[in-house]
Amino acid sequence: MNQQPDVCADCSQGIGYRRLADEQRESQAIIAALEQRYALVAEATNDAIWDWDVQNHRVDFSPRWKELRGYCHDELSDREEQWSESIHPDDRARVMEAVQQHFDGKTAVFHEEYRVRCKDGSWKWILDRGVARRNADGQVIHMAGSEADITERKRAEAALEQMRNQLAEAQRISHLGSFEYVAATRTTSWSEEEYRIYGLDPAGPSPAYEDMLARCIHPDDRDLLHDAFMQAMQSNGIYELEHRIVRPDGSVRWVYDHAHPYFDAQGNLERYIGATLDITDRKVLELDLRESETKYQIVADNTYDWESWIAPDGRFLYCSPACERITGHRAEEFMADPMLRYRLMHPDDRQHFDEHVSDVELKRLSRECEWRIVRADGSIRWIAHACQPVFDEAGQYLGLRASNRDITERKGMEIHLQQARAAAEAADIAKSNFLGNMGHEMRTPLHQMLGVAQLLRREPLTGKQTEWLDKLNLAGKRLTAIIEGILKITQLESQRLDVKEAPVDVAALLDEVQQMIRGRAADKQLELTVAAEGLPARLLGDRSHLKTALLCYANNAITFTEAGRVALHARVVEEDDNSVRVCFEVRDTGIGIAPEVLPRLFTVFEQADNSQTRQFGGTGIGLYMVRKLATLMEGDAGCQTTLGQGSTFWFTARLRKG
Template sequence: MQASDQNFLNNHHYCPCYAEDAGTISAGEAIDLFNLAGSLLSVVGLDGYFKRINPAFEKVLGYDRATLLNTPFMDFVHPDDRAKTGAEMEKLQTGQPTLYFENRYRCPDGIYKWLAWTVTPIVRSRLMYAVAQDISDRKALETSARQHQERLQFALQGSNDGIWDWNLLTDQVYFSPRWKSMLGFAEDEIGDNLEEWSARVHPDDLERVLTTVRDHLAGETPFYVSEHRARCKDGTYKWILDRGRVLYDATGRAIRMVGTHTDISDRKELEQQLKTARAELERRVQERTEQLQETNAILAERETLYRTLARHIPNGSVVLFDRDLRYFLCEGEELKPCGLDPEEMVGKSLAEVFPEEVCRTLEPQYRDALDGLPSEREIFYRGQMYETRAVPVRDERGEIFAGMVLTQNITGRKMIELELQESERRTRSILDRSEAVIYLKDLQGRYLFVNRQYEKLCGITNEEIPGRTDYDIFPATVADRFVENDREVIAKGTACRFEEIIPLPEGARTYLAIKFLLTDNNGRPYAICGISTDITERKQAEEILRGNEQRLREIIERMPVLINALDERGNFVMWNDECERVTGYTRDEVIGRSELFDKLYPDPEYLREKLHEWRDRGDNYRDWEWKIVCKDGATKTIAWSNISADYPIAGWASWGIGVDVTERERTAAILRRSEEKYRELSEAIEQFIWISGPDGSIDYCNRYFYTYTGLTPERILGGTAIETVHPAERDRVIEGWNRARDRREPYEFEYRCRRGSDGTYRWFLGRVNPTFDDGGRIVRWLGRAIDVDDRKRAEMRLQKQTLELERLNTALQNAAEELTRRNQELDRFAYVVSHDLKAPLRAIANLSEWIEEDLTGELSADTRRNLDLLRGRVYRLDAMIDGLLAYSRVGRIKTRPETVDIRRLITEVLDSLDPPAAFTLDTRVDVPPLQARRLLLFQVLSNLIDNAIKHHHRSDGHIEVVAIDTGEEYEFSVRDDGPGISPEFHEKIFEIFQVLKPRDKSESTGIGLSLVKKIIDTEGGHLSIDSREGEGTTFTFTWPKAPLFPDTDAR
């Protein structure tokens, strides 16, 4: 061990990576553990530099040790992660440890790696002890999985189905917008819990659906499929096809269940209508058959009556009449129900037996029979419908001597015919409303009937279809396939399924055709019925599924876990990339062979024990660790999980998923030792640390808690410490704790805690966090509290000072309002004074010009010079008044900021000044258009450039105007090559009315530069001068990038 390592160890003996006493581990061993650890171990200063790192840093990040130690660690952090990393540092500086935190570190090749950190701060030493793990591979897998999930969700959204995603760990459920809108709800009207679904399942369906879900969760079914009714927002129900599947994590634990939600109400309604129509049709056919059988019986009886003239006629009668239309024989059961007595009818005429309206119908029929003309009529008599058939009766010579009328009550038959017509109409309506294509052909392939969907598909009506064949409607190649399928149905005599492709103008469509024979009462087939359903989208989905299966196999082969499979003979049939990487054996060495077991497990006794245990466990186990010997001779530990029993795959008799946990075992040992050190640390720090069970009963408190409160473990453990909380805070603390426990969320609170030594109370900031098991249940609460009494009292003092500042601010606002009022009065005064002074000045100037014009030629040179001098003084006084007004208004006149183009502004200034023709002016503007008060900036540049022109000692002077961006502000300079200004006058020239030349030799008012300085000061800039006598003058001023009052008028 180097001396520097030993010194560092001695100076930081409290680091959780090292032992506190020689009885646990030596300093040299601690250094060895630190250097040999596979995790990234470091000691970091609160100044942002690594103080010590182990070699794992160089191995993972690729930098040398010096670079990592001499560079602020924030320089390695990804720009997008620096803000949250800085926030985490602020928490650490308060003494709050980081249990888990992720960010990205840049490697020399520009690639970023994901690191997961656990950090413990030691504030008094301004150090932090950090452990990091490289989780880049896991992050890449998460990204890939998320992208796959997004693609899947996009595909599902395109199908117009609803989507649901049930988190089995948190019991939260995601319902897609389509899921909600399918039931008539808006996006925000349904929450994210399972009750939103179960409460809407029809009560009659709920238990069946829940049983289906439980069966799938138990692994008894490969998929969850349910057809049930779901209640809509308006209270109605829709039939829903619900399909889903459970997703498992790498350990085989069920974590999610996702699926789709399809509205099948129309299909269900059609199925019900078809079922009802079929039942009705069968009933009608049965009734019709019975009626026909009854009619046949009647005909047989009638034939007997003709032969014997002595039998009763069911529902009918036979009468014989002579040429006078008088009855001489009347028989039949139907006569008495009609109110006729057969015996009384004999000898009576037609008119004597029946009413006049019946006679008008029957008499022509009777006479036709006597004339040798058989006839049939239907008459309505006494609420019944009768069919009458009249025939002549001939004697032995063939002459007609009488007529015979056979009368049949056909009321029942008529009603059956009407009902059959109505049934046929309803059936036709159902068939026409079906989304399926339905058609009938005779056994020769001629169409008998097609429904409306067929008409729309093929552009031919049901009236035009009879007698046509497939060759009349489709291309010959398509018709050949249809005819061949029809022949197969006839040959087999059973229903057959076919996939038939139909060319349409918009493209070919694939239909699933179910064809079956229709038979008569004797079982003889007389027609073929076909029902074809469009499955084009389903076929496309199957193609996509096959592609997905191929991609899934590629994913399995490239997944970062070991996946292998055995066939029935024990030969390997799957050996993915991770198996090759971990064991060193390639697929070519493994697939189709079983002898690899002897190489991976060379110890026969170990292999025999494992295989025996495997037989006992079966193909359903989790995280079963096996020791394997790799091709290079290294021994590794693999945790195998086998779910073949739950998810069998064809051709794979047994398959498993393995994770190389060799490194994890070593890391676990290090973490156990680290946990012991952290526990020692919790006993050493001056914070409350406690652990409680799910119900809040305390299991552990650190030494500082007992020292501060004066309580004993016997009094605290198994109970609570609420008695130490100030009575004023107890109800609030209990209420917050109950809320956190119910919501299963962290809870942070401030409270006063009683000190056991003197009974005084100090303020503490406490926080408890729940810890969950794999099933999402709270197993414990971790709590800590730090003494914030000094901070709390400082906050109270600050609150008091804030109230005082608010009072002073109110006073300042009142003073500002008074100042505004006085400024307004000053503006009015300045206007009046300027008007009253400038009016007589203009009169004096005009009067001197009139005098000069009136005395032209009479004025002496001295008089003319005096008049010129008079007007010059008048003009100077007028300019001085304008200057005074401008000076007084600086900071008080309202002007809003606007976008100013500096190049254009300088051009306007020069146009307003009109310099001598020999003057030259250069500009260099390197600033963009800026937000400023244009008038004020114009006045500044105008005064400075005007001074440079006016006070130049030559008529061919040179002026340079420069504008640059310094980063924080804009800088302007006006440089001339004039006579210059001596340094002793640099301050004087900015005073109002100060000039460097006698007033009789200069037209200056002495206000321009003082006005410039006041404007720049008011706008938040700075003005300076650089000049020497005879060397020219440079005025430099700065201008802020943002106006001092950007959203209000400046005054």
């Protein structure tokens, strides 16, 4: 028999295929719906999605993942290296280590913040989160996650950190700490500078309120601080207090607390936020100032002078008891009547005193002046007044502190001294006039005597008579020199002698002086030399004064030198565009001068000692005259000498360039 096909079996198989196809279509629709919903969630969250096939080393990056880095969807491949290569080099090792720890099961979720490179070369901060899926053997076969752009948050955090650092630095520089007190928990939190002010480690915990009272507050100030803070809390008011703290090392500091209350929506006190300022330096200054004021008042109350402190409006803030001895009025009278001092002042001195006070207040400098007061009995007392302006720490003008001393006796002595000086000057003028007149009167008959002696030489004379005439002539010349010296000193002291500028050849002047003393030097067989160094060709000066000074030095050198040499020397020691200062020196190998004699050597009528006066003669006016002439020519005179070896006498003179 022919076998018939099993129609029912075929129908059943067809129905099964159709059912499987329907289930596949239904599953695909569910998957599509889920993917659509997943994409919608991803789009709504603005997160970048990645799906990593770990076994096949491929990653499915969402368009947002690529967009976050600045790329279009088709610009990046799905290689897993695409992700690792975009991580910042400084972050890569840390991120890869976090991935490995998640693979090893050490973390439930991969969660890292790191930087990735964008297409334009910039860097973005992202928050990356993901979870791995494992097979039956526990191996990771798949991992998926999302990225969020947190660049702006990181910038805000950096800016906030910078602000915190700046605030901390400002607090450190200003010694200003900050604190917060939470009312519900009675706990405090401190800034780093608050810790430093209290001498505590910023790494440690903030102390509780009660602990702070016990450990940090000075025992004498604990109740004061607690009462002030509790009173502020009860009244919901501002808390502020100056008190002492004790650091762990035992040192005591002064601080100033200032805090404001903050409330919740229902108006309940929530916290106090405040600042602490280290005011130790200010407190020390205040204590020092208080001690200084006390010491000042003690001293001022017992000083001989009249001390006072006057406010800017003219009131006496302080007046020492010495005012009664000087003025005849008690301190209370000056304190009650600011104008009393002005009324006591001599009318002729009031304007001068007003100008003095105005000058002190305007220039803010210490000044002194003298003025007179008229006492009730009509007597006049002279006052030496010194005052200085007073300012506070902010530079605010607080008035004047003045010291007044009775100088009536000193003023009387000054008047007597002025009268005595005037009398002495008049006597000196009379002396100079007398010496001048006497010099002129003596010079006339002396010249007549010398003239008669010269006439006698024309007559036949015996040897003895010639010897007498020689002695007469020598004595006359010596007397003439003395008279000329006295006249010149008289002119110098009476200031009738001046500098007459005329062309002067210094080298020629030295030669002339050399010729004038050559005979005396030859008589003693002394070597005589002259030298002039570096002198300008044309100079202007008083040739007569220069010659007089040089002759005095040269004659003295020959007088006091028995053997050796005498040298005349001139050199420039200073020069400017208009003039030169020339130093003239006369050096000898004579007897020298003892060191103790030098200070009085250039004093009028002084010589080295009396024995020299007897042996060598002289009046002691020559060196005095040289120094006077040198001073007149804007110079000076002096001497370097060694006893028994010789001397160098010098003088300087300023000569103008011709």
